[in-house]
Amino acid sequence: MADPLGIEELDQRISEVKTEIRKAVSAQDFAQASRLRTQLRALEAQWHGALELAESSVSGKPGNMQLPVRETVHQILTLLAVPAAPRTIVAVHAAFFAGELAGSQLTYLRRDEERSFRTAPHGRPYYLCSALTYDRLTAARGLIAVSSWPLHRRIVGTLSARVDYLRSAIKLAEHIDRTDRPSPAAQRLLWQVAAGIPNASASFGDARPASVIEAATAELSVHDDDDRVQREQAARRARKQLGDAEQLFGAPTLSAVRKAG
Amino acid sequence: MSTQLRLDALRGSGVIAKPHNARTIAALTRNPGCTRRAVMDAAGVDKDKTAAATGHPASIGKLSPLAVARGQGFEARVKSQGGAELLRLLRENLGLPIPQAHYLDLGGDDDSVIGGRYLRSRSALAASADSGPDAGTLFDHPMLRLQIAGVWVYLEPDMVAFRLEDKFYIIEIKSFAIVDGVADPGDVTRAAIQSSVYVLALRNLLADAGHDPNLVADQVILVCPKDFSNQPTAHFVDVRKQLTVLRRQLARMADIDRLLDSLPDGVTFDLAPDAHGLPTRSAADLAHALRSVEARYAPECLSACELALFCRHDAHDAHSTAALGRTVREELGGVDCTSTAVALGTGTLVPTDDLVQAAETLRAAHALRTAILGQLA
Amino acid sequence: MSTLTSYARALAAETGQAKRLGTVRHLHVHDRPLVIVPLTLAGETNAPVAAMAGSQHDKPTVIVAGQPRMRSKRLDFAAELAEVVLPFITECAQRIEYVPTGRDGSEMRTRMADAPQLWVPNPGGISYLRMLGRMTRLRKTVGEYAVPLPVPEMGKWLTWFAEQSEFADTSLLQATTRALSGVWATGQSSVEDGNLAALMAWIAPPPGQSGAQAARRAEDPVTCPPAGPSTDPTFDAVVLKPALDAIDKATSDAARARLLQRLADDLTGQLQPTWDLVWQAIEALRAIPAGNHVPHRWERDRDNFGGYYQHLASDGRPQARRDNAERSARRLNDLERRLALYDAQRAFDDPMVMAEYRMGGDAFCGNVIHAEPDRTVKPGNRRQLRPLIVVQTTDPLRLLPGDADLTDQQRPKQTATILDVQHSGTATHVTLELSGSMGRGLTATPGSVPERGGTVTYSRLRTGYSAPGAFPDRDSIPWTHGGPPAQHIATEDDAREEWS
């Protein structure tokens, strides 16, 4: 085998191969492009190898004391008390927790939880599960909930997104109110949330927990009854029609039924 | 032969028609006079692949993944948490009453039941049109459809239908910025024509459900980032003009049989792909088939049609004046060919009756150039 | 566009070579211009990725934003660019000259002896500078989201340059493609002329190739990267996005540094060809002789530069977000007046421009075949000198008897009225009555009236002074027009908008 290339040469080779890929893509020669991509991956692997070699004297990543992702997400959902989307969870994490949580870490969370539930049902104190659509009882897109919540809180009706937004705003405000010296990130988050609620913030960038709570409660009272009726009806239906796993992870969609059949 | 069979034959054996979306439908209006394009689009021919197979791969339609990611990120932000940001904008700008905070996502991860999703969208919006304003405010990802050349095309728009009082509005979310109240006019025009596709499709949907199509407003709500921030801002855009253009072109395509009648027998754009999907048809043969359908190339095609480089090549071979720009052709007195224009200018060609006036102008132009520029001319 | 330019395009297409549109150029070309080639991130509003800038072809400064997706980093980029732009502007403001002023020219006033001239590749580059100016000029230099002092300073200047560039007659900020298209016609459409590489390929093709051939080759984005500000989408897909992702994910500083270096090299590869083309274009334009009025217009550019320099020194407030009614109206009036003047100056400097008017029938050129220099008339109770000439022309005349206020460039203050138009064969005889600028008495000063056999060109074009429109002053604008304009004061919102 020839001498391994130095890192500068590898950098140069990588740039060259990328130019070749662009040419192939422009000419719509996809076979050539995919050959080149294989080559590129090999070069990049070498590049990482060469870099590690150069750095081997330097110590590795500092160990971290973070909670496992599912624990962190559980804490955040418990704080918000409503089903939430990954981007919301990441935003709350950034405001209140140390360390980093990337949206990509949440991608397979629900799928893994479902697998775990199906192999050993009720084996854990809680599962991170789905919210259910009020009409079809399928998993609502992109929302994560906690299995120990009452079922109607995991139902998404037509007003639920708004109601949950207001509820979580109240929870956030309460949490910040209890915190001794809230971080600027937390205050910014509160202001961002408040901006979406009429009369919740006094001026640009300024939101006080008490006024957020008051304003959110006021709007909540407008929607709450209608929302509750819709949710509870759907929850009753779900308990009647769905098995345990479906109640947590949603009724199967049509295509899933077809694939299984 | 039925229209559908004729179109299938144009597209070729066993090839599935290329699906349309709002962008491709909007593009239909860009060169309405071109028969080549009209029949290819009606038949759902993959123009991108066709262009590549002629040796003139398309230069348009490539989207930067960075732009795509940015667009998706902004849209997700605006729609997140039941459209909290949208509600704020609509309440502040349009006085949307507080109780109207309904948000219904009609989308699904499930592509295999498009027809079913259309029915679901239709019944949700019809139910809303039937009852008071409490029956729904925001409808995300409604499934719509339009008829193009006799074929129903389903659209899965990333837009929101919005009900205020007794009108429905299209809300189009775009990631180009509106800075100090002004956006790039090109971006706004593109957004307007795309939205007009949705307006038309949503009108069809309501009509389909037995409602007055005019419940859908001909103003759309454009939501864009404000200044340099990620905060959304909303503006009304009037799309009446775009609707007219779009309707005219769709009507033209509905009448596709007339255009098909003008084609020579047996013409097809079949690429005859092999087992790997690579075309086996020769470039020359394919080009021959394309040339048997009349085109109307102009420089605007470069940003609107995948076949532009092929057609440009032909236009250059024909010394076309329109290839230099439609106004150039007009200013040369409507003369089609640059060699004719120059020959008339230098006086080496005797004009035919219809070109006498053009020839006079061209001779004057030539005389002025030589008199003034001398060597430089 | 006009018949003459269209005809030039047809000629270029037929011969495969670019064709000159006129005898001179109408823009000033500075000895030491500042060239800026910017690249931005697709899909974002003014997210700078990289730029090449400098006033010497062989010494570009390359600025690369390592994480353009992070908003705060965009201001770091601006700070680096300011280090190139601001010293350049200061250098141009080092010397002043004295020019006579007042009625008899006995008083003196000052004018900047020099002014900065900026070049970008295309109109997109101008929009980019305008946006960058807007993004930076309102930033605060103290307080929570403070930026370094040069950032808003550069922002004000870039805004000013972008505003100036809207005037047809200024040479302060040039879009290279536009400047070239003013001098040469190519055998392709104006859409294709927007591609700097293809346009330059027509004007200066490599040896052995026709302009047409070279232009086709120049359209390959891999060998000839787009002149920006947007990058090639396949470059984004294959190089830029993977690089930015890798930089974000890098686990060590060393890895990040290496990745940044590679990205910088790749971006330089995208910038360098355009950078070279802009300089090549500047040289090509410099080689064309300048029109007679070019130095006059550059004087005004220098006056304006001095004016804004003074304004910044004494007041320093940034331009408002939006023009108020008063300023918009004034500006519109200025734009129109300066455009009219520019059109006239160009026509007088360049017979090819005048030829456009002649072809359109709004001007005519011909020989004086008859002259009555001492003709007088007595419309009231005073006799007046009103010479008469007859001009023979072959131009297609659209002017009619009774049309007045025509002038010939050689006698700008003498006006002519058409008395009669007679066609004979291919020629036309135009009888003109002249007034003004021929002395006091009832006999014309010798030489003040066109003589028989002389060549004249009459049109309505004027290069003289025209008064600006009248506008109410600041405080008396009626409320229906927005009331007295607000003075802009930078607010917290301006400082914060990036992060909100």
Ligand code: SF4
């Ligand atoms: S590129 Fe060709 S096929 Fe497409 S619209 Fe233009 S002329 Fe028609």
